[in-house]
Amino acid sequence: MQKCTLGIDVGSVSTNLVLLNEEKHLVKKVYINTAGNPIKAIKNGLIALEKELKIMEVYAVGTTGSGRQLASILVGADIVKNEITAHAAAALTYYPDTQTILEIGGQDSKIIIIRNQIVIDFAMNTVCAAGTGSFLDRQAQRLGIPITHFGEIALKSKNPTRIAGRCAVFAESDMIHKQQMGHKIEDILKGLCQALVRNFLSNVAKGKEIRPSILFQGGVAANAGIKKAFEEQLKLNVAIPNDYDVMGAIGAAILASNHVVSRKKQTNFVGMKITTRNYEIKSLECGGCPNCCEIIQLFADKKLMATWGDKCGKWSSTVAVS
Amino acid sequence: MKIGIPRALFYYQYYPFWKTFFESLDQKIVLSSPTNKDLLKKGLELCVDDACLPVKIFHGHVANLIGKVDTIFIPRIISIEPKEYICPKFLGLPDMIKNSIPDLPDIIDVDLNLYKSKIMFFRHFIKLGEILNKNKKQILIAFNKAQRVQQRFEYQLIKEKIVPQDILSETYKISQNEIFSYNPSKLKVLLLGHHYNIYDDFISMNLIMKLRKKNVTFITSEMVTNKIIVEGTKNLSKDMFWTLGKKAIGTAYYYLERKKVDGIIHVASFGCGPDSLVGEILEKRTRRDFHIPFLFLNLDEHSGEAGFNTRLEAFLDVLEGRKYFEDNIPTYG
Structure with missing residues (x-):
């Protein structure tokens, strides 16, 4: 039986699953909208991989993304890693000469600086989500344009308008103003791409030395308008990896594989039974002390599996995970 | 009374x-x-x-x-x-x-x-x-x-390199062994920020405890002598007149110039006036003159610990990676 690694990236907007073979080549990828329900997304992801999982044996599982803890409890992950390390691991495996990674996802954007195949620095957006995928999504929705066509429409523009990029709220009112003035939609979209890139470079990438070769990953990399705007402002080539949308999951899989192989461990993967189990989440506010922690309890077929969210360990330590 | x-x-x-x-x-x-x-x-x-x-x-x-x-x-x-x-x-x-x-x-x-x-x-x-x-x-x-x-x-x-809550808090849940399990090969970071932010475990989302659990040694401005701070600030072009800012910059410069730390974590609360200046100086100088990773953690009333943890974990991964391959890194700039 062929062996494979499973990587899961549970992001704010999308949940991605990948299967890699032992040579770390992609066997299959699944891209699912999280749609506010990460458990369902993970289940659906595994169902989509059912055919492959029947003929292959999973020897390592890694999770990443903002829902990585939840995912790891659900599937029994061997390694739980943050998105930055995961993205870098994926990029360096396939593109070893990468020196800069630009990653724009649904809720956050980051820049990762690599020299000699080592991550030496990184930055993430702070409190502001202007310039991330969900903002573009929202604007496309408002203009009635499918997000998949956003990029190609923006590329048509010959005379982009200037849109304020500092803040999503200002950008929106600026866009409405420009649209009421009679600017063409492609000019506004191109202007928005430029504003987003400007914001990224002056905010997230502030003070970082961006050297080629540059990789652009994350869901927003599908937007050709943003890629073009990056290239214009950086005056450098920006490459987009084949599987730009699942690089986080690939990274998690690679890290899991390395982890399991180097330690000669057995995987904790619980298998396909996840897809048939009925999961339920309950949340409650602990009244034990004035901290009022928000406790989350995960039930599988009405049996308590795990509890987390408390500061003191009163809840999380007393429950046995089955 | x-x-x-x-x-x-x-x-x-x-x-x-x-x-x-x-x-x-x-x-x-x-x-x-x-x-x-x-x-x-x-x-x-x-x-x-x-x-x-x-x-x-x-x-x-x-x-x-x-x-x-x-x-x-x-x-x-x-x-x-x-x-x-x-x-x-x-x-x-x-x-x-x-x-x-x-x-x-x-x-x-x-x-x-x-x-x-x-x-x-x-x-x-x-x-x-x-x-x-x-x-x-x-x-x-x-x-x-x-x-x-x-x-x-x-x-x-200063002497024991501990934090105020180790002494002040009656119920601080950390064993003495954990505090003093100093191991020279592990990561060493500077933890800078106003004492009322970094030592309040609620505000800083248990940052001190998280660093200790990950076996990271940290130095704060309260763990160094005044002499070190004065020494550190002497190369500033102008006197720093915010006391807490001066402490942060002095500590940073002293350790950076002697290449004694693997990274810097700067903690500031959102909307802090003095830190908008101090943080900027710290971050720019650290990157420009010393090429040492710098993590800025901005705190506000949101309780979303996930973003905080992601940044901290990734930062420690970066430091570990750098330390591991230290000999292979040329002095780029």
Whole structure:
């Protein structure tokens, strides 16, 4: 039986699953909208991989993304890693000469600086989500344009308008103003791409030395308008990896594989039974002390599996995970 | 008399002094509860909207003391070092509190202003003693005793490289072994930020504990001598006149120039005036002159720990990666 690694990236907007073979080549990828329900997304992801999982044996599982803890409890992950390390691991495996990674996802954007195949620095957006995928999504929705066509429409523009990029709220009112003035939609979209890139470079990438070769990953990399705007402002080539949308999951899989192989461990993967189990989440506010922690309890077929969210360990330590 | 002391802001710097001084003058000290969600909520309701997180939390601590004490001690801290200032919010703190919190007991709000001379520190406490109807001799004895305790406290932080809550908190859940399991090969970071942010485990989302659990050694500005800070700031083109900012920059420069740390973590609350300048200087200089990873953690009232943890974990991964391959890194620039 062929062996494979499973990587899961549970992001704010999308949940991605990948299967890699032992040579770390992609066997299959699944891209699912999280749609506010990460458990369902993970289940659906595994169902989509059912055919492959029947003929292959999973020897390592890694999770990443903002829902990585939840995912790891659900599937029994061997390694739980943050998105930055995961993205870098994926990029360096396939593109070893990468020196800069630009990653724009649904809720956050980051820049990762690599020299000699080592991550030496990184930055993430702070409190502001202007310039991330969900903002573009929202604007496309408002203009009635499918997000998949956003990029190609923006590329048509010959005379982009200037849109304020500092803040999503200002950008929106600026866009409405420009649209009421009679600017063409492609000019506004191109202007928005430029504003987003400007914001990224002056905010997230502030003070970082961006050297080629540059990789652009994350869901927003599908937007050709943003890629073009990056290239214009950086005056450098920006490459987009084949599987730009699942690089986080690939990274998690690679890290899991390395982890399991180097330690000669057995995987904790619980298998396909996840897809048939009925999961339920309950949340409650602990009244034990004035901290009022928000406790989350995960039930599988009405049996308590795990509890987390408390500061003191009163809840999380007393429950046995089955 | 029962004197209430809010467990916030300069508590982390002066509490041993305050406690000893008041207790030597036969007063009873009542501390507010450690910061928690309830307290934060109360603070948010009471405080003006544009204040920073620690000031809002301070309001909560004051409210927490109402009904338990006869008077609350909120000194008007203007300057704690000659020719330097503290953030203006401290200057107006007693007024802010009186203005926004109803049904307050008496407030003791004696000025502490060492801008002109350090002798004012002594005069500050003389005045405090006088308010409590004590004679000069009693005050002098209490002051001397308090000073000795304070010096021992500060010395202990420097000598043992521990944090104030290790000494101040009765219930800090960390075994002595964990504190002192120093292993020279592990990561060493500078943890910079105002003491009332990094040492309040609620505000900093247990940052100290998280670093200790990950076996990371850290140095804070409270763990270094004044000499080191002065040494560190001597190459600045202009004197830094924010005391806490100067401490951060001095510590950073001293360690950076001697290449003694793997990275810097700077913690600041959202909307902090002095830190908008200090943080910028720190970040730019660290990157430009020393090529050492710098992590800026911005704190506000949101309780989303996930983003905080992601940044911290990724940062430690970067440091580990760099340390592991240290010999292969050329001096790029």
